Amino acid sequence: MTVASVYPVRVDARLDPHLSRWLWLVKWILTIPHYFVLVFLWIAFAVLSVVAFFAILFTGRYPRPIFDFNLGVLRWGWRVSYYAYSALGTDRYPPFSLAEAPEYPAQLHVPYPEHLSRGLVLVKWWLLALPHLLIVGVLVGGGAWFAMNTDTDNYSWTGGGLIGLLVFIAAIVLAFTGRYPQGLFDFILGLNRWVLRVAAYTSLMTDAYPPFRLDTGGTDPATTVIAPTA
Numbered sequence: 001m002t003v004a005s006v007y008p009v010r011v012d013a014r015l016d017p018h019l020s021r022w023l024w025l026v027k028w029i030l031t032i033p034h035y036f037v038l039v040f041l042w043i044a045f046a047v048l049s050v051v052a053f054f055a056i057l058f059t060g061r062y063p064r065p066i067f068d069f070n071l072g073v074l075r076w077g078w079r080v081s082y083y084a085y086s087a088l089g090t091d092r093y094p095p096f097s098l099a100e101a102p103e104y105p106a107q108l109h110v111p112y113p114e115h116l117s118r119g120l121v122l123v124k125w126w127l128l129a130l131p132h133l134l135i136v137g138v139l140v141g142g143g144a145w146f147a148m149n150t151d152t153d154n155y156s157w158t159g160g161g162l163i164g165l166l167v168f169i170a171a172i173v174l175a176f177t178g179r180y181p182q183g184l185f186d187f188i189l190g191l192n193r194w195v196l197r198v199a200a201y202t203s204l205m206t207d208a209y210p211p212f213r214l215d216t217g218g219t220d221p222a223t224t225v226i227a228p229t230a
Contacts, residue, residue: 007197007208007210007211007222008110008111008113008200008205008206008208009108009109009110009196009197009200009201009205009206009208009210009222010107010108010109010110010220010222011078011107011108011109011189011192011193011196011197011220012106012107012109012218012219012220013082013087013089013105013106013107013189013192013218014089014090014105014106014218015089015090015105015180015182015185015218016089016090016091016092016105019088019090019091019174019178019180020091021174021175021178022175023091024085024088024171024174024175027083027084027085027088028084028085030093031080031083031084031094033096034076034080034094034096035080037096038073038076038077038080041073041076041098042073044069044073045069045070045073048066048069048070049070049203049204051063051066052066052067052070052204053121053204056116056118056121056204057118057121057122058118059118060115060116060117060118061114061115061116062112062113062116062204062205064112067112067205068098068112069098070203070205071108071110071205072097072098072099073098074108074110074196074199074200074203075098075099075100075101075107075108076094076096076097076098078106078108078192078196079094079095079101079104079106080094081192082094082105082106082192083106085164085167086163086167086188086192087106087167087185087188087189087192088167088170088171088174088180089105089106089180089185089188089189090104090105090106092104092105094106108196110200110205110206113205113206113207116204116206116207117207120207121204124201124202124204124207125201125202125203125204126202128209129198129201129202131212132194132198132201132210132212133198133202135194135212136194136195136198137161162191163188163191163192163195166184166187166188166191167188169184170184170185170188185218186216186217186218187214187216189216189217189218190214190215190216190217191214193214193215193220194210194214194215197210197211198210
């Protein structure tokens, strides 16, 4: 039989009830300090991911300090993207922190894996993830490039694809009505959730294959059939 298990990558977000009609016009300026810091964080992320690759290959374990740092970089990037043009879901300025920020409306959780497959590490980040990367590429354009590349030129999936188009539509509606359409927000969150799940998988943080499913809404259902069990 098969059992439904909790998927390890959980992405949650809350839509601010009172968003500024026009602040989104200048968020690209307001986020410059964050992107400046993220450039250096992604350099470290890329280097440490290579170290983690060999550690998993030889020991089957992701070094905990590296895991915590890389997860922190993903969290930081997600909070900035949620504030800016991957969602525009909040006007609360993102904290400059790698740690969890429980009070912030955008959350990313990945539990530390006690053991990872030494064989999968050779193929999961490119070959096994390829179907997802193709789908993500169709859905969000730049998001596929982010998922496949962790270099400093691709630290965000903001600025193209379906996510960029939908967020722009949401911004226009917000400007004229003062409201962010809930249905549009739910769909945008589903797209971002897909990107982040694939990003965590290709970053070697989990062996659980991402579901081919668009889980919309701010609350992550975080469940999928992972593998058949006897």
